[in-house]
Amino acid sequence: xxxxxxxxxxxxxxxxxxxxxxxxxxxxxxxxxxxxxxxxxxxxxxxxxxxxxxxxxxxxxxxxxxxxxxxxxxxxxxxxxxxxxxxxxxxxxxxxxxxxxxxxxxxxxxxxxxxxxxxxxxxxxxxxxxxxxxxxxxxxxxxxxxxxxxxxxxxxxxxxxxxxx
Numbered sequence: 001x002x003x004x005x006x007x008x009x010x011x012x013x014x015x016x017x018x019x020x021x022x023x024x025x026x027x028x029x030x031x032x033x034x035x036x037x038x039x040x041x042x043x044x045x046x047x048x049x050x051x052x053x054x055x056x057x058x059x060x061x062x063x064x065x066x067x068x069x070x071x072x073x074x075x076x077x078x079x080x081x082x083x084x085x086x087x088x089x090x091x092x093x094x095x096x097x098x099x100x101x102x103x104x105x106x107x108x109x110x111x112x113x114x115x116x117x118x119x120x121x122x123x124x125x126x127x128x129x130x131x132x133x134x135x136x137x138x139x140x141x142x143x144x145x146x147x148x149x150x151x152x153x154x155x156x157x158x159x160x161x162x163x164x165x
Contacts, residue, residue: 002108003125010036010116011104015070015092018079023068023092029118032144034066035137037113038094038102041073041081045165046111049129050085052152053113057089059150060141070094072102072110109165115140128165 004010014024028034037053039046050069057067067089071078075093082091094101105114115124115137124140126133134152142149153159 003106003112003127004114004122006122006125008122010114010120010122011101012120013101013104015094015101018075018082018091018093023090025116026120028066028068029116029120031066032118033123033140034068034116035113035141036068036070036116037111038070038072038105038107039111041071041077043110043165045129045163047081047085048163049111049113049134050081050087052134054085054087054089055152056138056141059152060145060147068092070101072096072099111165113137129160129163131159131161 010025012026014022017023025034035053035056037050039050053067053069069087069089069091071081071091072094073081074096078091078093105112109127111128113126113133114122117123124133124136126137138152
């Protein structure tokens with residue numbers, strides 16, 4: 001797999017949000033588990049997957065569990081992506097000269113999503129679009145919130161099992 005495996009401690013990081021606020025993984029994990037999705041604006045699979053993570057965010061509330069995306073692009077391109085795909089959760093900006101956070105997480109492919117437990121352990125790693133991984137993340141989300149399990153996919157949608165990133 002081209003990313004950190006489940007059972008690995010998530011590397012700590014701090015990045016700026018699109019709004020210029022400082023985000024700290026360590027601080028976020030004090031509020032519970034976190035879903036982190038790394039993406040690139042030009043990636044067709046990212047364009048497909050990120051709106052589903054936004055649905056997950058909306059289904060369970062904006063603050064719990066924490067859902068963030070880490071953009072591997074410049075701020076202006078990222079802002080266009082966020083607007084085009086209607087993302088409502090926080091988007092962080094990776095350093096596009098060093099990619100220190102992406103490298104710390106062992107990324108070679110986007111999208112890559114991680115479910116990180118409150119104690120900082122990676123419990124799910126999903127590289128590309130893997131429907132069963134997304135469904136596992138959704139299943140883990142419900143018990144963390146006070147909301148009952150919510151449907152993320154619509155009955156008439158044709159959702160592929162896999163799309164390589």
